[in-house]
Amino acid sequence: MDESIIWLMANGRKEQALKCIKRAAWWNNKDFETVVQAGYTSDGSCDIGEIEGSEGNRETSPMVLEDIKAIDSKILPEPQEDSSGSESDADGTVGERVSFVRVLRNKTLFINSVAMWVTWFSASLCYFTLYLMVSSLAGDKYLNYTLTSLMDVPACFIFFFGFNRYGRRSVTILLYSILAIGTFALGLLRHFTDDKDSTWSVVILITSLISIVGGSGCFFSIFFYLPELFPTNVRNQATGFASCFARIGAMISPFMGVLAKVAIWVPGLVMCALASIAVFLLFLLPETKSRQLPQSLAEMESWFKKDKLSEERKTTTNALA
Structure with missing residues (x-):
């Protein structure tokens, strides 16, 4: 079983989350590129809550294209564990690993x-x-x-x-x-x-x-x-x-x-x-x-x-x- 997409995004593991989305899109006969675009906001950040049911009419950002190319070519880097307890901001934002x-x-x-x-x-x-x-x-x-x-x-x-x-x-x-x-x-x-x-x-x-x-x-x-x-x-x-x-x-x-x-x-x-x-x-x-x-x-x-x-x-x- 795949890990929860929401948990992966909350811990900053974007590549693994996109990989899970690609697998789900394949199982449901959905276009992966459209699904990923639906989850991205205009500033390039990902909003998992908007993926389901979207028609994918948003403009594709460079970040989205890079992520799609990385997954399609199967060059997904392994997630780096951060022993310090935080991967991004220290204010409790998404992407932070909280000990x-x-x-x-x-x-x-x-x-x-x-x-x-x-x-x-x-x-x-x-x-x-x-x-x-x-x-x-x-x-x-x-x-x-x-x-x-x-x-x-x-x-x-x-x-x-x-x-x-x-x-x-x-x-x-x-x-x-x-x-x-x-x-x-x-x-x-x-x-x-x-x-x-x-x-x-x-x-x-x-x-x-x-x-x-x-x-x-x-x-x-x-x-x-x-x-x-x-x-x-x-x-x-x-x-x-x-x-x-x-x-x-x-x-x-x-x-x-x-x-x-x-x-x-x-x-x-x-x-x-x-x-x-x-x-x-x-x-x-x-x-x-x-x-x-x-x-x-x-x-x-x-x-x-x-x-x-x-x-x-x-x-x-x-x-x-």
Whole structure:
């Protein structure tokens, strides 16, 4: 399989990107020269987003002709790896290779990274802790586990119908809020009520199921939300590190049973605290609904500036009203 054309362009590997385009044009019986011309702007820079569906009526630039001749003659130079971490401008433009150290030094990416690490960690720890606590609930264990497994269905519906309509951040905050409120209520109920009582045992089970809906939905949301928060250069690294924090949360979850033996309300309080912190951090992130995936650091930073300006305008409008 060929590498993603967008990723190649974002990392400055123009020759390889053109080679992939030529192969795609051949498979689809399209004229390669027309396809390449469609992706170039008047100043000679390449815009991959305009290639599809174009009629190729732009003027051919010298740069385009040179690229086509280079590919047709099969004299494509091998890409030179740049160990310094940057191939072009240092302002986060397309063509820059961003190392993970650069991610930690950049304020925007650092906020995104910390928020995603905490949200993935809390979602994993809470989700698996709730699953493991099902065996301690009153009633038939098999029925309880069956009902718990079925809670992925309503979580999926909330995610499916809400993600594109109300936005990524809004739905994710909603699901983490459900998780926080549910686990807090679960901790209080386990502490102040007798789960041997049939009425309270049903209430505790329902509260646990609601918490599972929130935890399951959180997993759906963050898996889709994270890739939209990082530029192409570091998207895989960001996903890998966030997934690592999720595995750490999963490894810690079995030990929440030890805390329950000390005080039965402690696991619920810990899960509520983690979910609440995740909600707070999510408010620091931009909304990615109806936005194309960011290709550079500069584009990612512009999102924060636009969101901040939009909030200031709303505040001013409300004050005047």
